[in-house]
Amino acid sequence: xxxxxxxxxxxxxxxxxxxxxxxxxxxxxxxxxxxxxxxxxxxxxxxxxxxxxxxxxxxxxxxxxxxxxxxxxxxxxxxxxxxxxxxxxxxxxxxxxxxxxxxxxxxxxx
Numbered sequence: 239x240x241x242x243x244x245x246x247x248x249x250x251x252x253x254x255x256x257x258x259x260x261x262x263x264x265x266x267x268x269x270x271x272x273x274x275x276x277x278x279x280x281x282x283x284x285x286x287x288x289x290x291x292x293x294x295x296x297x298x299x300x301x302x303x304x305x306x307x308x309x310x311x312x313x314x315x316x317x318x319x320x321x322x323x324x325x326x327x328x329x330x331x332x333x334x335x336x337x338x339x340x341x342x343x344x345x346x347x348x
Contacts, residue, residue, distance in 0.1 A: 241343070244341050245304045245305075248335065251336070265285070265287065268323065300337075
């Protein structure tokens with residue numbers, strides 16, 4: 239079953255616009271840089287995201303959102319716990335992100 243992985247960021251006040259832009263581009267580039275341990279090829283099915291533009295005013299400080307899709311829970315689990323490229327990306331956010339929220343779901347499972 240596929241897994242949808244949603245990541246929400248609140249960047250620190252005063253964070254340089256260029257650093258935020260780089261972090262967002264790096265997040266989206268994980269699709270091409272994260273390789274499956276068995277096949278050696280990319281395993282993230284799709285990724286999209288960007289800066290919030292909602293007029294609702296219910297963001298609670300969140301400024302950027304990303305959606306990452308995996309074919310299986312095992313792929314998501316590898317990404318979260320073991321993928322060295324993802325781990326390095328997470329480290330690169332140190333000092334830049336005030337708050338991150340993550341939620342995963344299986345489409346259609348209510």
